[in-house]
Amino acid sequence: MAVSGGPDSMALLVLAAAAFPEAVVAATIDHGLRDASADEARMVAREAEGLAVPHAILKVDGPIAGASLQARARDARYALLADWAEQRRAMAVATAHHADDQAETFLMRASRGSGVSGLASIRSAAVVAGASVVRPLLGWRRAALRAIVRRAGLPFVDDPANSDPRHDRTRFRQLLDRNEWLDPPALARTAAAVAEAERDLGEIALLMWRERAEISPETVTLDPSGLPRDTLRRMVRRAIATVRAAHDITAPAFDESANIEPMLDTLLDGRRGTQGGVVAGRRRGRWQFRIAPPRRSL
Structure with a gap:
């Protein structure tokens, strides 16, 4: 599991530890982007130990800088997780993406004129940086996950980047928060329907490839x-x-x-x-x- 220390990933830690005792491991990526990141990683390590979940802190080599900072951090994060999962012989890497993330991603990509593949948004299962990635919480709401962490008595960190209006995702998150008529679960269901269509189109293309490609x-x-x-x-x-x-x-x-x-x-x-x-x-x-x-x- 990828556990950043935020409420969503801490909920994933609690739920997975309860559902799959002695069958899960966790890792926290220290991107080095904030002074507090090392302390936050150690906090996750302590809580994972209390839940009997083995934990590793993975540090990004070199500074992450330049344009598209979040995208660069994402690439570095998944590369580290893929390598770590291979070393642990893990079946997959689980992330804590949820229904609100799905709705935000759908709106972001729709605003950019994405096609079917882009509008499929966050897949429940994918291959990223060579690793199998699963997102078991796509049907959960952000508020419900936060409530789980609070009831479990676990600490969590609110990343200040999540409220930074310079990031596209933050602006779309605020758009959803300020407009009740934009229903995140409905948008998430739409993204799931598009993902189903995307899979069907992929199967059709594969059939045509088998019939019409000569290698x-x-x-x-x-x-x-x-x-x-x-x-x-x-x-x-x-x-x-x-x-x-x-x-x-x-x-x-x-x-x-x-x-x-x-x-x-x-x-x-x-x-x-x-x-x-x-x-x-x-x-x-x-x-x-x-x-x-x-x-x-x-």
Whole structure:
């Protein structure tokens, strides 16, 4: 379990310790972003010990700075958790995301014009940084989790970043708090419905991949004829990932969040494009993907 010391994660600690005695372990990430972070991590360690839950404090190497501070902290956090879970041979990493988090995420992504994949918001299970991640509290409200911690008599920390209006999530949290007609459970249910549609679209794309993809040691060839854009988008992403894996390409970066719309437009226009170290173009009505040639130095 990832336990930050906030009320949500402390509730996860209490609930998991009661439901799975001697079967869970916990870790707290010390990002080094605040002076109090080390003390907060030690607080979690003490409470975990009282619940007979083994606990580790994981520290981020080097300072986290620059733009998108929260995103950088998230990446560092999940990388540490994935490595720790592998060392412990854990089945999965559990986080304390709940229904209010889900509602906030849905609104944030809707405001940015996200597609189906983005609007699916926080998945109940996912793979992050190579680790299986589960979110068992998505059906719980923030207030209920806080009440559990208080009844258990455990301390918790309110991260000041959660009330900092410079962060997008804080602004959307305040929007929900100030407008009762915006119902977080209803928004969470909508996100769950979109996630179900996302899974179905993924299964359709996988079926088309099996029927229309030809894979050789050097190339991936797709038959795009008659397929809707969403299916093509997923197949192109998989084709790029397949070529990269076959040739051990690690740079430039490419993952599930990469924007492939320009590449898709290029292929649909019958032109040739490059993304993630992979070049693709049309040949005899099909799309071919292969490792991009090295750039010539001047």
